[in-house]
Amino acid sequence: MATTSSRRQRRDAVRNREQLLEAATRAFAERGLAVDVREIAREAGVGVGTFYRHFPTKDDLLQAVIEPDLAAWSELTERADAAEDAWQGLRTFVESTLALMVERRAILDGLGGAVQDSAAVVACQEHLRGALTGLVDRAHGQGxxxxxxxxxxxxxxxxALGRIVQMxxxxxxxxxxxxxxxxxxxxxxxDGPGGENRSS
Known part of the structure; x- marks a missing residue:
């Protein structure tokens, strides 16, 4: 009986975590990172105590939710880096990042620093800086x-364009x-490759 009860508790714990992640993903995507954890717990159908057993801090939850978004963003960055035409690569990155912001407001808020002292926010900002450095250097190199x-x-x-996405x-x-x-x-x-000569 004890073993059966233990398995049931583990299944319940896994289900509760999944429900919290699903509720948080929806809430952050639709309403941004400022959503209160009590609201997330309520939408997940669990108590606040259960929330904190799985995620001791809100930032722990943010990191878990934003991890798949960062992975998707990294794939977009790799495609942009692989473009032979540096300008097309930079353009692809900018447009793909904005498209991701449309679907995932967590990325938008993360870049804007909507939540202070957050490792998830820092991860968003560091990814943006790191990705742009190489893309911009290549675009400069190709003129x-x-x-x-x-x-x-x-x-x-x-x-700034992210703000337009919101508005x-x-x-x-x-x-x-x-x-x-x-x-x-x-x-x-x-006068760059494919560009118009604006001085004329």
């Missing part, structure tokens, strides 16, 4: 990106694509 534009500049533009999500979900085009056109070197 495709304006020489006065740094990786930090592109990162700030992505975060237009309900009334025009695709508006961010047009605005991303405006920004990318402004970043491209006037």
């Amino acid at each position: 495709a990106l304006r020489s006065d534009v740094s990786a930090a500049d592109v990162g700030l533009q992505i975060m 237009t999500a309900e009334m025009d979900p695709e508006a961010w694509r047009r605005h991303a085009g405006f920004v990318l056109d402004g970043l491209r070197a006037a």
Whole structure:
């Protein structure tokens, strides 16, 4: 009987954790990282005590939820890095990152630092910096990106476009694509490969 009870408890614990992760994933994707843990526990159908047994801090939950998003983002980054045309690679990264923000507000909030002192937030910001450094260097090397534009500049533009993602999500979900085009056109070197000579 003790063994049966122990197995049942383990199954219940696994189910509770899965329910918490599912509820948190939905909540963070739809409402951002500021969602209260009590709300997540309620949506998962468990008590707050159960929540803390699985995730001692909210940041532990954030890291568990955002891990698959970071993995997907890493795959997008690898594809951008593999592009022979450095400008196309940079463009792919910017547009793919914004598309991910549309689906996963946790990434959007993570880049914006919506939750302070969070390892999950730091992971988002570090990934953005690391990915952009190589992409921007390659684009400069091919003469495709304006020489006065740094990786930090592109990162700030992505975060600014993320705000547009938020503001237009309900009334025009695709508006961010047009605005991303405006920004990318402004970043491209006037005389770079495939670019127009803006001085003419």
